[in-house]
Amino acid sequence: MKDRTQTLARGGGLILLLVLAVLYPQAWSNPAVVNYGVLALIFATAAVAWHIFSGNTGYISLGQAVFYGSGAYAMGIAARDWHMQGTAVFELLPLCAAVGALIAIPFGLIALRVRRHTFIVITIAIFFIFQLMAFNFWFTGGSSGLGSPFLSWAPKPYNQNFYYIALACTVGAVLIAWLVGRSRFGLQLRAIRDDEDRARGLGVKAMRVKLSAFAISGAITALIGGVWFYYIEQVEPQTGFNPLFDLTLVLMVFLGGFGSISGAVLGALIIEPLTLWLNTQPAFSGSISEVIIGAIFLLVVLFMPRGIIPTGGEFIKKIRTRGRPAVVPATTIGAAPSAPPASSVSSGGAR
Amino acid sequence: MAREITQAIVDGILVGGVYALMAVGLTLIFGVLDIINIAQGVLVILGAYLSYSLLTKAGIDPFLGLLITIPAMFIVGVVIYWAFISRLRGGERTSMTLLVTYAVGLIIEGILFKIYGADNVQISPKYVNSSVRIFSFYIGWVYIWGFILAVALVAAIYVLLYRTRFGRSVRAVMQDETAARLVGISVNRVAAFTFGIGVAVTAAGGVVFGETNAFNANSGYDLISRLLSIVILGGMGSVGGALAASVFMLSLESVVTIWQPTWAVAVYYAALVIVLLYRPTGLFGQKAVRAQ
Amino acid sequence: MTALLRTEGIRKAYGGVQALNGATIEVEEGTVAGLIGPNGSGKTTLFNVITGYERPDAGQVWFGDHAITGLAPDKVFAAGIGRTFQLTRIFPRLTVIENMLIAAQAKDRPRNLLAWFGRDAWTHHRKHALELLAFVGIDRHADVLAGSLSYGQRKLLELAYVLVADPAVILLDEPAGGVNPTLINLIADRIRLLNAEQGKTFLLVEHNMEFVMGLCSTITVLESGADVVSGPPDIVRTDKRVLDAYLGADLDDDDLEATALNKGEGR
Numbered sequence: 001m002k003d004r005t006q007t008l009a010r011g012g013g014l015i016l017l018l019v020l021a022v023l024y025p026q027a028w029s030n031p032a033v034v035n036y037g038v039l040a041l042i043f044a045t046a047a048v049a050w051h052i053f054s055g056n057t058g059y060i061s062l063g064q065a066v067f068y069g070s071g072a073y074a075m076g077i078a079a080r081d082w083h084m085q086g087t088a089v090f091e092l093l094p095l096c097a098a099v100g101a102l103i104a105i106p107f108g109l110i111a112l113r114v115r116r117h118t119f120i121v122i123t124i125a126i127f128f129i130f131q132l133m134a135f136n137f138w139f140t141g142g143s144s145g146l147g148s149p150f151l152s153w154a155p156k157p158y159n160q161n162f163y164y165i166a167l168a169c170t171v172g173a174v175l176i177a178w179l180v181g182r183s184r185f186g187l188q189l190r191a192i193r194d195d196e197d198r199a200r201g202l203g204v205k206a207m208r209v210k211l212s213a214f215a216i217s218g219a220i221t222a223l224i225g226g227v228w229f230y231y232i233e234q235v236e237p238q239t240g241f242n243p244l245f246d247l248t249l250v251l252m253v254f255l256g257g258f259g260s261i262s263g264a265v266l267g268a269l270i271i272e273p274l275t276l277w278l279n280t281q282p283a284f285s286g287s288i289s290e291v292i293i294g295a296i297f298l299l300v301v302l303f304m305p306r307g308i309i310p311t312g313g314e315f316i317k318k319i320r321t322r323g324r325p326a327v328v329p330a331t332t333i334g335a336a337p338s339a340p341p342a343s344s345v346s347s348g349g350a351r
Numbered sequence: 352m353a354r355e356i357t358q359a360i361v362d363g364i365l366v367g368g369v370y371a372l373m374a375v376g377l378t379l380i381f382g383v384l385d386i387i388n389i390a391q392g393v394l395v396i397l398g399a400y401l402s403y404s405l406l407t408k409a410g411i412d413p414f415l416g417l418l419i420t421i422p423a424m425f426i427v428g429v430v431i432y433w434a435f436i437s438r439l440r441g442g443e444r445t446s447m448t449l450l451v452t453y454a455v456g457l458i459i460e461g462i463l464f465k466i467y468g469a470d471n472v473q474i475s476p477k478y479v480n481s482s483v484r485i486f487s488f489y490i491g492w493v494y495i496w497g498f499i500l501a502v503a504l505v506a507a508i509y510v511l512l513y514r515t516r517f518g519r520s521v522r523a524v525m526q527d528e529t530a531a532r533l534v535g536i537s538v539n540r541v542a543a544f545t546f547g548i549g550v551a552v553t554a555a556g557g558v559v560f561g562e563t564n565a566f567n568a569n570s571g572y573d574l575i576s577r578l579l580s581i582v583i584l585g586g587m588g589s590v591g592g593a594l595a596a597s598v599f600m601l602s603l604e605s606v607v608t609i610w611q612p613t614w615a616v617a618v619y620y621a622a623l624v625i626v627l628l629y630r631p632t633g634l635f636g637q638k639a640v641r642a643q
Numbered sequence: 644m645t646a647l648l649r650t651e652g653i654r655k656a657y658g659g660v661q662a663l664n665g666a667t668i669e670v671e672e673g674t675v676a677g678l679i680g681p682n683g684s685g686k687t688t689l690f691n692v693i694t695g696y697e698r699p700d701a702g703q704v705w706f707g708d709h710a711i712t713g714l715a716p717d718k719v720f721a722a723g724i725g726r727t728f729q730l731t732r733i734f735p736r737l738t739v740i741e742n743m744l745i746a747a748q749a750k751d752r753p754r755n756l757l758a759w760f761g762r763d764a765w766t767h768h769r770k771h772a773l774e775l776l777a778f779v780g781i782d783r784h785a786d787v788l789a790g791s792l793s794y795g796q797r798k799l800l801e802l803a804y805v806l807v808a809d810p811a812v813i814l815l816d817e818p819a820g821g822v823n824p825t826l827i828n829l830i831a832d833r834i835r836l837l838n839a840e841q842g843k844t845f846l847l848v849e850h851n852m853e854f855v856m857g858l859c860s861t862i863t864v865l866e867s868g869a870d871v872v873s874g875p876p877d878i879v880r881t882d883k884r885v886l887d888a889y890l891g892a893d894l895d896d897d898d899l900e901a902t903a904l905n906k907g908e909g910r
Binding site: 184187188190191193194195198199200201202203204 | 694695696716717720721732733734735736737741744745746748
Binding site: 060062110113114115116117118120121122124125126128129132136243244247250254288290291293294295297298301302 | 461464580624
């Protein structure tokens with residue numbers, strides 16, 4: 001059966017990718033090279049988290065930095081106040097995720113009641129509030145930020161270990177995104193994207209569903225924010241809550257293909273190393289990274305509006321289905337089967 | 352105490368006029384074109400830098416220089432529209448325009464940074480610090496000119512929209528793009544023109560902003576976040592709402608500064624959040640819900 | 644016979660336009676009822692009021708013994724009233740079968756986390772959905788994106804949709820609009836089948852007179868937001884008020900009588 005071979009091929013491909021990913025730091029063990037991998041995977045996790053909410057519901061969030069920075073700060077504050085050091089600090093990661101989810105709830109309750117474009121703007125506003133709080137609250141270390149607790153790994157295993165941690169996070173995020181995608185929950189999210197009012201009219205509890213997805217997305221982003229903080233060993237208000245962060249995420253997702261998990265991962269794996277590399281070139285110093293990101297985004301939007309994966313997928317489809325009609329033909333309807341019996345599924349209802 | 356508060360409110364109203372000018376451009380673009388122009392903040396800074404350069408390099412008074420900067424910014428707006436926004440299609444258009452303008456804003460900011468560096472500057476013509484005394488309140492000349500300018504420009508836009516043939520085309524496009532096309536209105540041309548006008552007012556906003564604040568290339572962020580809050584609070588698409596919200600927010604901030612300068616900016620967001628909890632469309636937002 | 648669905652004196656205004664002006668209709672249980680009237684007479688608005696998409700300014704909607712005026716759409720749907728839309732409102736980026744499943748899931752609250760994420764809960768939903776798709780004849784396209792269906796196929800999907808929750812009353816908004824004759828006959832056929840075999844009650848809004856006259860046992864005429872005439876097709880077809888409503892009361896009355904006589908209507 002064609003379906004079977006397709007699934008096997010896909011599964012095989014994924015396993016191959018995973019194996020390659022695991023072997024990457026062994027093959028190129030230079031810490032600088034592994035560093036690219038660590039940051040790429042951190043962003044891949046954040047991009048997948050973005051997709052879980054925004055990709056499925058169509059509500060574009062430009063406030064993921066709220067979760068990212070909060071996760072980073074949560075880890076920093078907890079480690080400082082509870083005097084934690086070394087590998088024990090990783091135990092704080094679930095706390096970061098919880099912080100993310102908790103913030104998502106009031107955030108979502110306010111932001112998800114409005115129309116889609118107002119939603120985007122509110123996420124930006126909330127982002128600025130959080131950046132302001134990071135600058136001004138007494139426990140966040142103000143404008144000098146927080147330093148991370150001490151971790152006694154040598155440079156080479158340091159980068160490698162963080163690589164595997166980030167890889168685990170990415171795989172976990174992809175798994176969650178996949179589960180959501182094939183579930184009833186995911187279907188409701190996508191129905192909301194297509195026609196929220198109709199979905200509501202059919203009984204979908206839109207606010208609850210949107211809020212849940214938002215919380216999951218926030219939790220994952222906050223967790224990876226904690227990982228990032230521990231990796232680069234410090235956080236400041238403008239790095240934890242970086243205005244570029246969300247636009248970079250959106251760029252990654254759009255480049256790879258809006259609405260697909262693999263698109264989000266691919267976009268991150270392309271853009272992040274590219275950005276890092278550009279920043280090391282002397283010609284592109286200072287604020288040029290802003291210009292580059294903006295320019296790449298514009299180019300993508302103009303020439304590849306649906307991203308690599310869908311455009312690539314369509315290209316492949318074109319080759320495969322050469323000669324076949326594009327539209328589903330309106331074939332004549334055959335003889336009528338009798339009306340199916342009343343559904344045994346419906347559970348009561350006010351009749 | 353009462354005197355201080357009144358002075359603060361007066362300041363707030365005057366500064367509010369300046370912000371209203373910038374916010375009106377933003378809300379106009381949204382109301383007519385369904386475009387959220389995130390670059391508006393940076394464009395104000397661009398206008399401010401233009402005026403600054405005109406002053407420091409050519410000695411031209413900033414207000415006079417508006418004769419140059421307003422058309423210049425108009426052209427910038429039209430170019431941005433033609434090059435990037437007009438090519439966007441599809442149902443997710445409004446969200447996409449937001450991202451595109453965000454990207455354009457980033458590029459402009461990066462370029463400004465490269466040209467002017469990180470140092471703060473301020474537009475300082477000779478009269479920038481002089482003020483006039485009315486009923487024991489001190490009002491800076493700059494604010495007065497700025498306020499007059501704001502009123503004049505908003506009135507001009509109103510006249511344009513409601514008393515000219517072009518304005519009729521704009522309002523037609525705002526209501527139904529397809530129908531407008533069917534009666535022969537070149538929608539793209541109207542849109543580009545409108546976008547240009549929405550950006551052109553940033554030249555004026557830039558002058559007054561630049562004279563009353565020290566700024567650099569990064570000042571656009573703070574500015575756009577305030578402008579967005581004002582526009583949402585007033586209701587996206589409502590010019591009157593933008594005016595009312597500007598004055599309200601700035602007065603509030605001004606009064607709060609008396610006690611707590613650090614947190615004064617937070618009132619913006621707090622006010623925004625509170626309003627949205629009760630009126631998701633903003634105070635005066637009456638735009639019909641478009642199919643999403 | 645009891646009236647299963649009833650409206651009493653519904654009034655609804657939009658700005659200066661009085662869309663509904665005292666609309667009172669009755670639908671008996673187990674019948675196929677029609678709602679006709681010239682454009683702008685308020686038919687779709689009445690549908691919207693009944694199904695909760697609009698709130699009336701005055702008047703009541705009764706479903707059996709319950710007043711359902713002003714209930715939210717999903718509550719009306721849960722109560723057992725389904726409806727289709729004039730401009731088909733399907734989910735274009737979901738597949739046909741996924742469209743059906745969304746309609747199905749409303750009636751089956753998941754018990755635990757597993758039901759949320761697992762696929763097993765869906766098996767009998769899927770089966771039922773596929774049966775319905777086969778009933779309307781588009782089961783072949785179950786895995787196609789709903790957005791790529793032709794207009795006629797979308798109408799069929801909407802019909803299947805509405806049946807998923809097994810409603811007692813089905814409101815169809817222009818089911819034959821813009822559809823080719825073969826499909827019209829199919830739709831009429833399905834409605835008759837559902838009515839005869841399962842006793843479902845239908846209320847249709849339609850402009851296609853042949854369709855309405857041939858299918859409905861009772862027809863109500865709406866004009867300027869109020870009900871004008873109600874009765875079996877033969878009575879309604881020749882009622883002077885109906886002709887006035889459609890043709891305009893300006894026409895000379897003599898001309899109308901002459902037209903009616905020329906058509907050879909009884910006498």
